[in-house]
Structure formats: C-alpha cells, structure tokens
Amino acid sequence: xxxxxxxxxxxxxxxxxxxxxxxxxxxxxxxxxxxxxxxxxxxxxxxxxxxxxxxxxxxxxxxxxxxxxxxxxxxxxxxxxxxxxxxxxxxxxxxxxxxxxxxxxxxx
Amino acid sequence: xxxxxxxxxxxxxxxxxxxxxxxxxxxxxxxxxxxxxxxxxxxxxxxxxxxxxxxxxxxxxxxxxxxxxxxxxxxxxxxxxxxxxxxxxxxxxxxxxxxxxxxxxxxxxxxxxxxxxxxxxxxxxxxxxxxxxxxxxxxxxxxxxxxxxxxxxxxxxxxxxxxxxxxxxxxxxxxxxxxxxxxxxxxxxxxxxxxxxxxxxxxxxxxxxxxxxxxxxxxxxxxxxxxxxxxxxxxxxxxxxxxxxxxxxxxxxxxxxxxxxxxxxxxxxxxxxxxxxxxxxxxxxxxxxxxxxxxxxxxxxxxxxxxxxxxxxxxxxxxxxxxxxxxxxxxxxxxxxxxxxxxxxxxxxxxxxxxxxxxxxxxxxxxxxxxxxxxxxxxxxxxxxxxxxxxxxxxxxxxxxxxxxxxxxxxxxxxxxxxxxxxxxxxxxxxxxxxxxxxxxxxxxxxxxxxxxxxxxxxxxxxxxxxxxxxxxxxxxxxxxxxxxxxxxxxxxxxxxxxxxxx
Numbered sequence: 001x002x003x004x005x006x007x008x009x010x011x012x013x014x015x016x017x018x019x020x021x022x023x024x025x026x027x028x029x030x031x032x033x034x035x036x037x038x039x040x041x042x043x044x045x046x047x048x049x050x051x052x053x054x055x056x057x058x059x060x061x062x063x064x065x066x067x068x069x070x071x072x073x074x075x076x077x078x079x080x081x082x083x084x085x086x087x088x089x090x091x092x093x094x095x096x097x098x099x100x101x102x103x104x105x106x107x108x
Numbered sequence: 109x110x111x112x113x114x115x116x117x118x119x120x121x122x123x124x125x126x127x128x129x130x131x132x133x134x135x136x137x138x139x140x141x142x143x144x145x146x147x148x149x150x151x152x153x154x155x156x157x158x159x160x161x162x163x164x165x166x167x168x169x170x171x172x173x174x175x176x177x178x179x180x181x182x183x184x185x186x187x188x189x190x191x192x193x194x195x196x197x198x199x200x201x202x203x204x205x206x207x208x209x210x211x212x213x214x215x216x217x218x219x220x221x222x223x224x225x226x227x228x229x230x231x232x233x234x235x236x237x238x239x240x241x242x243x244x245x246x247x248x249x250x251x252x253x254x255x256x257x258x259x260x261x262x263x264x265x266x267x268x269x270x271x272x273x274x275x276x277x278x279x280x281x282x283x284x285x286x287x288x289x290x291x292x293x294x295x296x297x298x299x300x301x302x303x304x305x306x307x308x309x310x311x312x313x314x315x316x317x318x319x320x321x322x323x324x325x326x327x328x329x330x331x332x333x334x335x336x337x338x339x340x341x342x343x344x345x346x347x348x349x350x351x352x353x354x355x356x357x358x359x360x361x362x363x364x365x366x367x368x369x370x371x372x373x374x375x376x377x378x379x380x381x382x383x384x385x386x387x388x389x390x391x392x393x394x395x396x397x398x399x400x401x402x403x404x405x406x407x408x409x410x411x412x413x414x415x416x417x418x419x420x421x422x423x424x425x426x427x428x429x430x431x432x433x434x435x436x437x438x439x440x441x442x443x444x445x446x447x448x449x450x451x452x453x454x455x456x457x458x459x460x461x462x463x464x465x466x467x468x469x470x471x472x473x474x475x476x477x478x479x480x481x482x483x484x485x486x487x488x489x490x491x492x493x494x495x496x497x498x499x500x501x502x503x504x505x506x507x508x509x510x511x512x513x514x515x516x517x518x519x520x521x522x523x524x525x526x527x528x529x530x531x532x533x534x535x536x537x538x539x540x541x542x543x544x545x546x547x548x549x550x551x552x553x554x555x556x557x558x559x560x561x562x563x564x565x566x567x568x569x570x571x572x573x574x575x576x577x578x579x580x581x582x583x584x585x586x587x588x589x590x591x592x593x594x595x596x597x598x599x600x601x602x603x604x605x606x607x608x609x610x611x
Binding site: 029033038047048051075079084086088089092093095096097100101 | 331410532
C-alpha cells in the first residue's frame, strides 16, 4: 500500500506541477496538452537518429525518456527558453549557427 | 507564355506601382477617402497584372547575356552568362503574387475603414511590404535578394511599430536588432559566393559551381550556406528567431499580420528554393534545413498550446505552420517541394481567414484573451461559423485545402523513409485543432454572463464579410480541386530537382 500511495503522490505532484500558467483551468489544460505533445515530440525526434545508426536511435530514445522523466514538466523549460528576451534569442541564434556550420563542415 | 522574353512588362510594374502608391498615400496622409480610393485601385491593378501577365524575364539595366563565343544575346533560352540583374516571373511567382495581391486588396479595404486617422504612412508600409515580398519571389540574383530581404525586414518592423502601443514598438525594435545580424549574414553569403564563382546571378553561380573545379574551396561554400541559412531563418521566422517573429505577429493589427505572414511565407519559399538550388547537393545541407524546419514546427505548436490569448495562439501557429512549409522544401524531392509550396499557398489563405476573424473579435469590442471572454457565438453566429471553418482548414480536415497539402507532405516524408517526420506533421495538425478550439470554446462557445445580457447581434462589415466568404470559398475549392493550384507549382518543383540552374 505504501508504494501505491507513494506512486499516487508522485503522479499528483506531477499533475499539479502543470498548473503554472497565468490563468485558470484553460491554462492548465493547455499546459498539460503542451507537456504531453512536447514529450512525444522529443521521443519521436530522438527516434529519428536511427537514420544514422539504429543503436544510436535506441540509446537516444532511452536517454530522452530518462531526461524527460527527470526534468518533468519540460513545458516550463520550453516556455522559459522560448521567451523573446534579446539575450536568450541571441544565445540560441549563436548555438544554432554554430551547429549548422559544424555539421555541414563535418559532413564534408 | 514565351520564356524568351527578357524585358517582360509586368515585372517592373509589380515593383514600381507599390512604390508610387506608397509615395502618393504618404502625401495624402490624412485624407481618408482619397487614400482608400488610391490604395484599393492600386491593389486591384496589381492583382490584375499578376493574373494576366505572361511568363518571362526582366534583365534590368538592359545588359545582354554573354555567350560562350563572346557574342551577346537577349534570348533567355540560349546559354549565356548574365551580367545584368535578373528577375523571373513564372507559374510559381504568378500564384504566390496573385494570392498576395488578393489579400492586399482586402487588407487595404479593411484597414482604411477601420483606422481613424493619419493612416497614409501605414498604408504606404503595407504596399512596400508587398513590394519586398514580390521582389524576393521574382529575383534571380543575390544582390537583389539581399536588398529585398533587408528592405523587407525593416518594413516588417515599421508596420508593427505603426500598429500601436509600447508592446508593438518593443517587438519591432527587437526584430530590427536582429535584422542587422541576418542582413550581414546574407551579405557575407553573397560575398563568399561571389568570391568563389565570380557571379552574383544565381543561375550563373550554379553553372559556375558545376563547371569549375572547386577543390579546396568547399569550406568557404559551407560557410556561405550557413550564413544564407541564417538569413532564411530570420526572414521566415524559423527557430530560434521564432519568439521575435511571434511577438511581431501578435503585436501588429491582425489585418497587418495577414500581410506580414504572407511576406514571411513567400520569403521562406524563395530563399528555401535558392538554398536547395545552390547547395542542395552538399552533404547535410538538406538535413540541416529539415532539422530547423522540424524544430520550428514542434516548438511553434507546443508554444501555441500554452497561450491564453487568441492572437498569441495564432502567432505561434503561423510560426509552426512555417515549419510545415519548409519541411516540404527541405525534403528536396519533387513531391516534397510541391507539398511545401502548396502548403505555403494554403497556409496564407486559412491563416488570413483566422486573422480576419480575430480582427472582428477586437472590432466588436471583445478582448482576445481566452480567460475573460465568452458567449460571442450568440451575438455573432456568422463569425463563429467562419472561425470554425478556418480552424478545420488549418487543422487539415477534409474537404479543406490544408488537408490536401498536408497529405502531400506526409506522402513525401514516407517516400523518403522518414515516418517520424510524417508523424510530427500529423501531430501538428491535431495540435493545431486543439490549440484553436481551446480559444474558440472560450471566446465563442462558453456561456458568458456579461454578453448574454444583451440581445443585439453584432453585424459583420460588408467588406469583411465578402473577404471571409471569398477566403472560405478558396479553401474549399483548393481542397476539392487541388490541381487548380498544383498546376502552377509542379513546374517549379521539377526545375529545382532536375535543372536547378533554371529559375
């Protein structure tokens, strides 16, 4: 019983953690839908790496699953990183640009 | 439809008429009726020109091409190195610019009615935004591409800043800040390509890459690809620039956002095709484009789901659906490119429908926040029908146009052996429905005490009603008979895949 209670508490904490929006019920449904979509997208994108090597895809799916569980709810992280603050956008622009240059040069 | 024409009359007109209109409406400044008459007449003329124009080239400055044997030619079908600045008007340009002209016509009709004063400069910015997008679509040389993208990004900022309050001006300022980065990126890409090939003309540069031995210069080519991609990301509002672009979309008046999102989609298509034509055969080039596209789709839709304002939801959906357009182009196959181009056409139409509905919500004096509104369906049933039809089209529900293009995109992804991409496209469709219906329920369908007290029905203005009916009709016609649009798109897709040096 103890373990069931503990699991229930964990799920409850997890669900309550979605209630981070500025609004009421509509905001929370949006956040929970967004969380689920984000998790599925992350798993699907990890699976895409099977194109390069199937074991790599498997490892990345497992890694993504562990990361998602550890950092849940990920929607809060996604929301924070997608703010329109200039410093944050500039940071991500440099990251993306570096990756594009590195990957294309490496691909050669 | 003779492609040997190298002084096509319609191309300069599509460039000059918006400029002249912008000057005239600026001078008229506050004379509402005159501005309305001039701008509607101009937009109608642009629509007619784009519809009736034959296909062909315009070699500005009148310089001929130089053939292999050193002689000169004005014949576009004869191989030559073109020293002049080149514009091309073909089937792809025709459908894209015609759709944009159609939207411009109604947007100026609505905006000149709804704005109260000093809207001459605002309408001028609208026409110049049209001009930049038309130029980006038609241009076949890097110089003009750079100039058009630079002008376009400044005009976007101008249009947003002219839309009102502090938030709009803040969004415009942030967007302008990054235009320096992107414009410089495109200039560096142009300089590197010019340095390697010796040509600014895109066709000539591609031919030069094919003919000459570039051993030792490939690294430079990769860097120029990365810089050109940076410009593509910025101009189209892809990840990671999407927070700024969505700020821009939500801060402008919804009718202005119709033009802004159309300009973005056309820019994405034009630069995307240039990237494919120029660098499509480089290892990892298409993969890099595809990765950015998928990330944009995913982040855009997830962010749309958590918004609590209809305008914000639409802003992020426009971003997400930009990813749908570029996914098709990035796949690089015939079907993928056709799907991407068709998605661009469909997207600007159904998003315009939703944006005009959003404008009407504001026009009726209602807020667009989904937290504090409700019950609008009782007071504006016709508007509710339009917004639901727009939602169905955007979600890819048959028989609307979104279904056809998304189906082609899914088929293209499966053909390429990428079921994950197909799954993401499907999930974006479903999530679009969820995001939009949350807002529709809260604003239109949920009982609202305050609104239920009144019995008077809101009446849609005549121009807006005609616009909404026309947009719904187009979504249905393209959904039932997609070949109507596909006939314009297949030739361009074939050229990009098989003869990329042909514009």
